[in-house]
Amino acid sequence: MSLEDEFSDVIAKAMKGLEIEVEDLAKEAGVSPCEISGLLHGDMDEPSLRRISPVLGLDAEAVVALTKYVPVSLSLAGIRRIELPYRQWSVNAWLVEKDGSQILFDTGFGERDVVEAVSEEKLEAVLITHDHEDHVGGIDALESRGLRIISEVEAMKLGLLAFGSLKLRVVDLSGHKSPAVGYFIEGLAKPVLVPGDAIFAGSMGRCLSQSAYEMAFDTLREAFEGIPDDCVILPGHGPATTVGQEKVSNPFRSGFF
Ligand SMILES: [Fe+2]
Numbered sequence: 001m002s003l004e005d006e007f008s009d010v011i012a013k014a015m016k017g018l019e020i021e022v023e024d025l026a027k028e029a030g031v032s033p034c035e036i037s038g039l040l041h042g043d044m045d046e047p048s049l050r051r052i053s054p055v056l057g058l059d060a061e062a063v064v065a066l067t068k069y070v071p072v073s074l075s076l077a078g079i080r081r082i083e084l085p086y087r088q089w090s091v092n093a094w095l096v097e098k099d100g101s102q103i104l105f106d107t108g109f110g111e112r113d114v115v116e117a118v119s120e121e122k123l124e125a126v127l128i129t130h131d132h133e134d135h136v137g138g139i140d141a142l143e144s145r146g147l148r149i150i151s152e153v154e155a156m157k158l159g160l161l162a163f164g165s166l167k168l169r170v171v172d173l174s175g176h177k178s179p180a181v182g183y184f185i186e187g188l189a190k191p192v193l194v195p196g197d198a199i200f201a202g203s204m205g206r207c208l209s210q211s212a213y214e215m216a217f218d219t220l221r222e223a224f225e226g227i228p229d230d231c232v233i234l235p236g237h238g239p240a241t242t243v244g245q246e247k248v249s250n251p252f253r254s255g256f257f
Helices: 007-018 022-029 033-040 046-055 060-068 113-117 139-143 152-158 210-224 243-249
Strands: 079-086 089-098 101-105 123-127 148-150 160-163 166-172 181-186 192-196 232-235
Touching (some): 007 060, 007 210, 022 033, 022 046, 079 113, 113 139, 123 139, 148 152, 152 160, 152 166
Parallel strands (some): 101 123, 123 148
Antiparallel strands (some): 181 192
16 A cells, blocks of 8 residues: 655645745755755655755655655545556545445546446445546446536535435635535544545645645645544545544645644
8 A cells, every 4th residue: 555645746746836946946955956856756865855845845754754654554434445547547436335325435537447346326426526537537427327426516515415324514625626625524433534636645636836735735724623633534546544644744734734
């Protein structure tokens, strides 16, 4: 079970989000542009990494520790991770079930991949976190079977949803994509958040501009207010994690906790 991002991806995302170029970062951090290029290519150079991290607003300890970050193995009754192919990567859809009520979060990239992975008879609805191709590719196939699809826009308008004893609270998680939503689920053994690509175990979704990056932090900070450490996070890519784990291990943590 590997993480979605390596330290080089985290650096690239922070640079993109801050719109800072290699030369400027090198100057500010007191390292050479060559050393930064090396880091971006995945060559571990701990002293340089520790120098550039604070300039990028990243927690240096957490970035360095990413190579040793072992995702916690979470098996929570009623939750199934469906890892689907997306080009040379993968993307998650999450199936959540309680007392016969079953809901699906996101649909993967391939048209038919998710349909083949779930049993539609039990599905009550399909909830979308954000409209990126790797999360909505299966919508048509599911819709043509009469399933109710709730887009991120509709979900945001509804605010609260209920499926049997599962209660959902919709939160704005715009930033990586706008609009984008997250779903807090009540009714399982632990509180659960399905955040789409807003946050990953040890990372977060890429933001395409500085304003989008700031928005991602703002919406995440607001969403996490008052949320307990044992809240389970089911991200759009990579393994599940918890709020408590990300408070310690996520290099971007100071931005949203
Ligand atoms: Fe995305």
